[in-house]
Amino acid sequence: MAVKMAVLMKIKNGSMKSVIDSLAEIPEVTKISSITGDYDILLDIEVEKPEQLQSIYLKKIDHIPGIIEIHSQFVLSEWEK
Amino acid sequence: MRNYLIVLIFINILWGIIPWPATHLFLNYSIFTVIFIRFVMSAAILAAILTAFCVATNIGAPCKNRITLTRLIKYLRYSNKDFFCMPQWAYLMIVAVIGVNGQLILFFWGLKTLGAIVITIGFIIALIITAAANWSMGKEDMSGFTLLYLFTMFIVMIIIGFISGNEPHHENIISIQSMTVTVSYGLAYGFFFITSGLDRMTNEEHFFTREVPRYALARTIFKITLIFAMASVTLIPLLFVLKTAGINPSLTEEISGFFSQLHLLFKISIMPNMLFITVFCTIIPFLGYYYAASRWPRNSSFELWGGITAMIEPIVNMLVGLYLLHESFPETWLYVVIVLMGIAILMKYLSETDSQVHSLIFITSRPNYSKMIMKEAYCIKSVKNVKLLLGKYDFMVEILSSSMKDFNDVVANKIARLPGLISYSVNNIVSISRNSSIPDAEKGMPANKRNKTTA
Numbered sequence: 203m204a205v206k207m208a209v210l211m212k213i214k215n216g217s218m219k220s221v222i223d224s225l226a227e228i229p230e231v232t233k234i235s236s237i238t239g240d241y242d243i244l245l246d247i248e249v250e251k252p253e254q255l256q257s258i259y260l261k262k263i264d265h266i267p268g269i270i271e272i273h274s275q276f277v278l279s280e281w282e283k
Numbered sequence: 284m285r286n287y288l289i290v291l292i293f294i295n296i297l298w299g300i301i302p303w304p305a306t307h308l309f310l311n312y313s314i315f316t317v318i319f320i321r322f323v324m325s326a327a328i329l330a331a332i333l334t335a336f337c338v339a340t341n342i343g344a345p346c347k348n349r350i351t352l353t354r355l356i357k358y359l360r361y362s363n364k365d366f367f368c369m370p371q372w373a374y375l376m377i378v379a380v381i382g383v384n385g386q387l388i389l390f391f392w393g394l395k396t397l398g399a400i401v402i403t404i405g406f407i408i409a410l411i412i413t414a415a416a417n418w419s420m421g422k423e424d425m426s427g428f429t430l431l432y433l434f435t436m437f438i439v440m441i442i443i444g445f446i447s448g449n450e451p452h453h454e455n456i457i458s459i460q461s462m463t464v465t466v467s468y469g470l471a472y473g474f475f476f477i478t479s480g481l482d483r484m485t486n487e488e489h490f491f492t493r494e495v496p497r498y499a500l501a502r503t504i505f506k507i508t509l510i511f512a513m514a515s516v517t518l519i520p521l522l523f524v525l526k527t528a529g530i531n532p533s534l535t536e537e538i539s540g541f542f543s544q545l546h547l548l549f550k551i552s553i554m555p556n557m558l559f560i561t562v563f564c565t566i567i568p569f570l571g572y573y574y575a576a577s578r579w580p581r582n583s584s585f586e587l588w589g590g591i592t593a594m595i596e597p598i599v600n601m602l603v604g605l606y607l608l609h610e611s612f613p614e615t616w617l618y619v620v621i622v623l624m625g626i627a628i629l630m631k632y633l634s635e636t637d638s639q640v641h642s643l644i645f646i647t648s649r650p651n652y653s654k655m656i657m658k659e660a661y662c663i664k665s666v667k668n669v670k671l672l673l674g675k676y677d678f679m680v681e682i683l684s685s686s687m688k689d690f691n692d693v694v695a696n697k698i699a700r701l702p703g704l705i706s707y708s709v710n711n712i713v714s715i716s717r718n719s720s721i722p723d724a725e726k727g728m729p730a731n732k733r734n735k736t737t738a
Contacts, residue, residue, distance in 0.1 A: 208670060208672060210675075237711060239710030266373055278543060282668045
């Protein structure tokens, strides 16, 4: 069963474009929204198994320079119009 | 989205062609005969399409997920909260009589007496009225682009009116009668534009649509079928009233013509021009329009593109008038008008994208309120998506509003009043980018359903 995550990120000033470009190369990332408010980026991640999340975080996202803070949330259910 | 946009453009071209077959029919038949046959045939064909669609959907579906006639009729008893809390059937009746019958009678009457180019003024009046009404209802902001759009449309209207006034037409646009017909047509069409979409689903219908997504399209076909049926049923008493009132001798003559042609209805209905009007200028465009609406990408507003592409119709009307109906209007001025309409389309696009608000609201809530918040938030009109989260926040609600006023209204009066809400934070979406490594065809698909080489 696919696991969906909604990841909120705070980004260092001036690093927005390079962070978005790096995130866009991760195949499990389905959507990147640049937002205003408490956070700068909302990332939609979708994986087939929860174990894959560890490698995405440790091997991919963690290496991207410019990310200050990450808040990850599991999407338990989604109602879309 | 590009494919659905092409569908919308094509639909508006088809709607714009209508003066061509209609004018040929007016040579021998009353305008009311054409209107009546158009409604009756369209209602009958759409009813057959609806039946086939429901049967195809219901095959193999569990009883509770079937789209039945009882369920569709139940829709008529709901109260329409967007239209004075009237029952849906009363709302549809008003749209049918004023928005459909009134608009089409005046359009055909204007087409016959003034021509396809001049009657375009009525369409422009309708667009101006719609923009003003949307602004007064908070659905649209009166930005600089909106003002420029309205100003351009006004100039177009003046050019068409002034140039036509100097041309040897059937009737002069400057006369009181012509102006009355044109303005009334604009008012009736404006009424149709404003009211035709005012029937949002009830909570019960929203939940049923989640189970059976095809219900949305079935409901729309049912609605159009009923509007056409109601328009045809109410046309005859309306004609009696108009005849008794004796407003205009030519109009009375048209009404008498309709009653004397009643025995020819079947013969006229299978004529190529009449079939063209029914199939290509009514059924295909209406079905295509609502099909595109139901499949429109979530991150883009259908209302925005529907409004922009609607301006193709008057352009096609004018081209048909000049080149197919050989109406007298200087070609150079027609191109000036078309260029101005193109500018107006651009202004409309800029004004709508300028005022659109796309945002995410993160909500934290009290325990035991999850289901209630999910349901309540999902039924808010501007809400496109609701996610139940596990983490810092409990919900993420995606909102796409047409204006800041509309957005403020949604947040202050709907989101802030959700039951069990503790706090919420508003984040506007600046831009959205999709993963470049996912092929276009697979975007939006869950990772496990994508091609294994890309996922």
